[in-house]
Amino acid sequence: MESNASIERAHRLLAEGMGRDHVEDPDDPSTVWAMQLALRIPKADPPARSDLIAAAARAVVEVCLDERYAEQLSRWYGHRIRKVARRARNKAWDDAQDVPGHTVEAAGAAARAFVPATVSEVPKAVAKLQVKGTDLETDEPGAVEGEDPVVVLDGGLGLSAGKAAAQAGHASMLLCAAMPTDWVVDWAGRGLPLTAREVPHDVFARAAALDEAVPVVDAGFTEVDPDTTTALGLPAAGPLRGVS
Numbered sequence: 001m002e003s004n005a006s007i008e009r010a011h012r013l014l015a016e017g018m019g020r021d022h023v024e025d026p027d028d029p030s031t032v033w034a035m036q037l038a039l040r041i042p043k044a045d046p047p048a049r050s051d052l053i054a055a056a057a058r059a060v061v062e063v064c065l066d067e068r069y070a071e072q073l074s075r076w077y078g079h080r081i082r083k084v085a086r087r088a089r090n091k092a093w094d095d096a097q098d099v100p101g102h103t104v105e106a107a108g109a110a111a112r113a114f115v116p117a118t119v120s121e122v123p124k125a126v127a128k129l130q131v132k133g134t135d136l137e138t139d140e141p142g143a144v145e146g147e148d149p150v151v152v153l154d155g156g157l158g159l160s161a162g163k164a165a166a167q168a169g170h171a172s173m174l175l176c177a178a179m180p181t182d183w184v185v186d187w188a189g190r191g192l193p194l195t196a197r198e199v200p201h202d203v204f205a206r207a208a209a210l211d212e213a214v215p216v217v218d219a220g221f222t223e224v225d226p227d228t229t230t231a232l233g234l235p236a237a238g239p240l241r242g243v244s
Contacts, residue, residue: 004185006067011176011184014064017077018177024080029120033075034082035060036117036126038096039134039165040110042089047109049136049161053168054196055104056085057151059113060169061176061192062102065184069100069115076116080219083169084119085162086129088112095125111165134162138198144240148193149175152213152232152240156201159230163223167231168196170216175233178214183235197240207232207240 002010025031037056041047047055060083063069088096093110097103101114114126144150151168153159159167172194176184187193199207207213214233220226234240 002065002067004189007065007185007188008181010065010067010070011181013070013074014077014173015177017074018174020078022080023078030118031079032082032119033079033116034084034119035063035076035169036114036122037083037085037165037169038088038093038112038114038126038129039085039162040089040093041087041134041136046136048107048139048141050139050141050196050198051107051109052111052136052161053153053165054151054194055106055109056111056113056165057168057172057196058106058192058194059102059104059111061172062104063113063115064173064176065188066102072115072117081170081173082119083166084131085134085165086126086131087133087162088129092125092129096129099123099125113169131162134160134165136161141197144195144197144237147236148195149187150234150237150240151194151196152204152207152234153196153198154201154204154230155198156204157224157228157230159223164198167216167218171214171231171233174216175214175235178233179235199240203240204232207234210234
């Protein structure tokens with residue numbers, strides 16, 4: 001990761017950006033920005049769904065805390081915070097590594113978050129990746145342990161893996177923005193560890209009621225109705241401890 005001072009500046013930009021009005025004019029392509037996500041999903045040995053979602057969430061934060069991309073991030077923060085998840089494998093995955101961004105590989109899963117751009121200027125190596133085909137079967141990753149941040153998704157919504165990865169990226173990003181800078185610097189120094197869990201709706205509702213929960217309220221463009229709370233960022237396991 002970057003130096004502490006660099007992370008502090010990037011975190012300040014993120015926190016300020018999330019507090020701004022987000023403007024978008026569908027008739028003006030220059031105002032429609034998105035962060036593209038590539039999810040490595042090989043045919044023969046696909047990753048565990050929860051591990052892939054966690055990798056995507058962590059990759060998003062890594063990009064947001066990379067000061068080299070401050071100009072593009074600042075412009076994205078001023079518009080709707082869109083993310084588009086795409087499937088990648090084999091040569092297409094390898095080619096996408098040349099596009100600026102961050103890749104996270106953990107527990108057999110891999111995801112890359114790219115530097116945001118307008119939807120009309122998506123790099124060719126990314127644009128060729130399919131948006132469809134990102135689904136994976138629900139897994140049983142076991143109980144949440146430790147005190148690292150947790151991204152919690154409402155399993156009752158039946159999200160595709162691609163949609164869940166995008167929502168997890170929203171949650172990790174909003175959690176990072178909401179936390180104090182010292183906490184973020186410490187988290188970054190430890191490699192931004194986090195876990196992701198899709199939980200029954202009743203567990204999700206209990207977690208959403210916590211003061212420290214940072215919610216993601218979806219605009220409803222795909223899969224869910226507008227104003228649906230899809231995910232939460234929690235700074236630690238909280239009520240999920242011991243819940244599979």
